[in-house]
Amino acid sequence: MYTITITLCGLLLTIMAGTTPRAWGENLPDRISIETLQNLYSPVPFEHARHIERERDCAVCHHHTNGAPAANERCLGCHRGGHEVKTMSCTGCHEKAPFSAGVVNQKFKNSRQFHQDKPGLMASYHLGCIGCHKKKGGPQSCTGCHGLTTHGEAFYRTGQHAPASGTAAKRGH
Amino acid sequence: MSGITRRRFLCATVIGGAITTLGSMCGKGGKAWASGSFEGYPEGMGVLVDLTRCIGCRTCEAACNKEQNLAPPDRSFTDQSVFDTDRRTDEDHYTVVNRYATGEGPVYRKIQCNHCNEPACLTSCFVNAYTKTKEGAVVYNDKVCVGCRTCMVACPFNIPAYSYSSATNPLIKKCIFCHETRLKNGRPPACVEACPQEVLTFGHRKDLIKLGHERIRNSPGKYIDQIYGEKEVGGTGWMYLSAVPFDQVGFDTTLGNEPIISNVKDFLSTVPMVLAIWPALFSGFHLLATKGKDHGGEGDDEGHKRSEKEEPRP
Ligand code: SF4
């Protein structure tokens, strides 16, 4: 049912756009550089258009935010579709610092609020991406999506920061 | 906190002084524990570890190594060959990830101190080196530790490790929930913050128990219907969700729900003789130790605190 709605939405967007861009509507980016959390790894060149072509259903990643009913049955109690939210990007809802004292204490004080178990931004990417890549054969290794920065090499003690072989035992015993 | 500290203070004081009164005092303390009057720290923090999410990337290990200034590793943190052996925590690794072959494919499990509500290491330590902080961390004072290794034996999870490698290092070594650098300042532990899969959910222990049960309920058939650590050994700060039976991924499922102190306590109240013997035993250790020191540290052994800190040997 929701697939049909999404497809209709897509069609509508295409018609509205007047052209046939790869990503269904001209306001949908074909390629996104995911770099908000960039530190140990370099930005991820995310092929949005290719993912749309393969997945079709926006709700798989965007849940209910484009106005379609939520893909997850449990969310349908509230999110039956009909209203779009202000921002569709992941950063709009998923916290960059999900375990800051502020967020954690807010949950403790207001334990009945919804979305208590909403993953933070970094986990949203990884849980979503790796979960799907496992099923559909996408890259699953860390460097399959993003290369290590020099900072990352130092952190993981690899590359030019790798332990010298043969001198592994740094202790006398 | 006050309950446990006071009783342990009393016991420790008595060990140093009048041995004869020891049995009765500790016995009394033990009974109070048995009745369940000490309920841990309801507002303490914890971590819910969801094994179904872990991909074995070892980022948590790297983060811990950096945060705690541990010795550089033998192998890079991207090296997956470490999974060929079952590793345990030691003085250079406060947390390690192990891999288990299961019917559901490989399952990875991060181990570190579980920060028990009623820590066996704390209750077993006769010099009061351990503290359970109000934030929920089990920390230790290396200046007080005499290296008797009682806590190592008492810990049901085999976590405290000992450092013999450097005279300037403290004797106990284990995960401290990043208490000093992070937890007490309102920041999540380094491993939690670094984990890309949010295997580790940091929060108030009470909230995490609710969240864990919700996760189980919301994905029927996905999880074993149990949060390991909710009740085990009186409850732990770090708790676990799994898709496969816990005993298949290295958890000890025979520990029961009673804090380990209860066993110790029962034992102690039935055999009060032991209480009289222990101080004598430790006094003996101490005498030996002091004797060793007098002879230029020659008699140094594992049984007492090393003296190199004050008098460096050539
Ligand atoms: S809480 Fe801190 S000390 Fe403990 S395993 Fe995590 S990073 Fe290491």
Ligand code: SF4
């Ligand atoms: S960082 Fe997270 S996903 Fe990676 S090994 Fe540690 S617990 Fe598992």
